[in-house]
Amino acid sequence: MHYKTLGRTGLSVSVAGLGCGGHSRLGQAYGNTVEQSIAVVHAALDLGINWIDTAAAYGTEKIVGEAVKDRRDRIMISTKTAILPWGQPSAKPYSGVEILEQLEKNLGRLGTDYIDLYNVHGLVHEQLPYVNAEIVPALIKAREQGKIRFLGVTEHFGSDTNHKMLSAAVPTNAWDVVMVGFNLLNPSARRNVLRLTQAHNVGVQDMFAVRRALSNADGLKEALDQIEKAGQLDRSKLDTADPLGFLNEGTDGIVDAAYRFCRHEPGIDIVLTGTGNIDHLKENVNSINRGPLPSKSLARLEELFGQVDSVSGN
Template identity: 35%
Template sequence: METRFLGNSGFKVPALGLGTGTFGGKGPLFSAWGSTDVAQARRLIDLGLDAGMNLFDTADVYSDGASESILGEAIKGRRDQVILSTKLTLRAGDGPNDIGASRHHLIAATDKALKRLGTDYIDLLQLHHFDAMTPVESVMSTLDDLVRAGKVRYLGVSNFSGWQLMKSQAVADRHGYSRFVANQTYYSLIGRDYEWDLMPVGQDQGVGAVVWSPLGWGRLTGKIRRGQPWPEGSRLHDTAGFAPPVEEERLYRVVDALDAIAAETGKTIPQVALNWLLQRPTVSTVLIGARNEEQLVQNLGAVGWSLTAEQVAVLDDASRVTPPYPHYPYWNGMFTERNPPLVRP
């Protein structure tokens, strides 16, 4: 499998990684995603490693820590073959300090994650959200201490805005702390908000995108079609409150375009949607999910080939939206002479 640099880190990751939100199946949200046990997880990891996909992403809140524990069990005896990525800062307990990016919680949560994963270091540690109640200087200082202690090798964020990421980088630069090199972000053909602020910041600051939900919360699997009801068993029935809204006609327009290109290429709709993402600027890796072996094998078919420029243009056109001010002038050409847009929607 193709490997790419994780932002400006000098560290390479595979073009596809496996998201392990399906491991464990605890709670109303994650039980809708899947309930993979240790034996099943071990098999998925075997298939991933055989394909050259050695990045596995989890979080302390996935099934109340069960995802990390199952992942840790499944990689026993082969820690040196895998890249472990996890996230923290969301509420992970009932105590007043079991949430956020305080020094207390970052250190305690990292130690708990290390124990569940059965390892003495985490390759990529990401903040799951921005904590406005903790000074950025304290956050970056604590993260730098974790890196210097050898518990963490690389740092990333998730669900940050552009200014939050930029402020964090500025503080790190001012004090000589470790910088963020990854941004785990929602990005798909029906969710292109990443391009407005976060992609330009990523390009400027050397922060690579680690893309989650690349199939738009299951909307781009090919099972949702114009004029047809949602299929039974779709996780959108159970997670609709979490999934970002998408205008219905735009969704069908994108699916129609994917359908046509899938027919041209002999690939599936998900494979085409994933391949489009892999051609976008700043994307370091795309996290795929899988409830079973069949889904994983199908998603792995998104690599090893490339859409043509004409096919990319068709998908760009079908998924186009007008960004809000002050971004839209860059998209409609008003400022392109001196400030060319990073990408055109």
């Protein structure tokens, strides 16, 4: 496992991080038992992963807490709360006091007395002024009390595919680490976010490296249709039967290529991989620790998708 310094936090983090949300939620989304999901976390730690990302909304904090209880001091936990009750977009946002109550719940589920990175989850641009005025001061108080070590924010990539929120949030310097959506179909964070995070020494977690579009043929077709509809893809440049077939050269296939693409992007510190399958986890950790893609493939990706900012690949 390779390790990197996570921006201004100074933390030494594994370049692969275990994502406990997404479509898998450690396999809880498709029937893994709690014991099987705990085994996925243990496999990650045994492979040298020291960074785990979870959230109140994923329903996996208790599993993470149980899995790491004997080695809490050797691993780092990133967790999150949204500023609205999850799934209720028209609800009143939490006050600073209410966010601190949410934090106590995160701590309780994780069975820990501190969180390494506490993130505001899935923030959108319109909510930023409220968060800066009301939520950030509360989180600073929690940091002073030792309940959280660093402040983070994650974007809502599904609806914010060109990073409007993060491109405004990073320069405020309120956030030590951000989570950005970046993958080979939509590399727009390169110009909209990663340039800024590097200038401000902000750490970066990458999400959506693979998601459905790069792990599933139907997901890929949907994403390509969406990019074409947005006028950002010349379909005639792609092989209809195997649109990303060119990525097979020098790789073990699209998933391997997708993780390696993200891992070697300047400014990305941690590539999250989300799975409930230990074999997938081993393959993905191997990919994230491999070298960059062949320069011919990178040039082709740049030509095809370099200007895309219209899909997440969800």
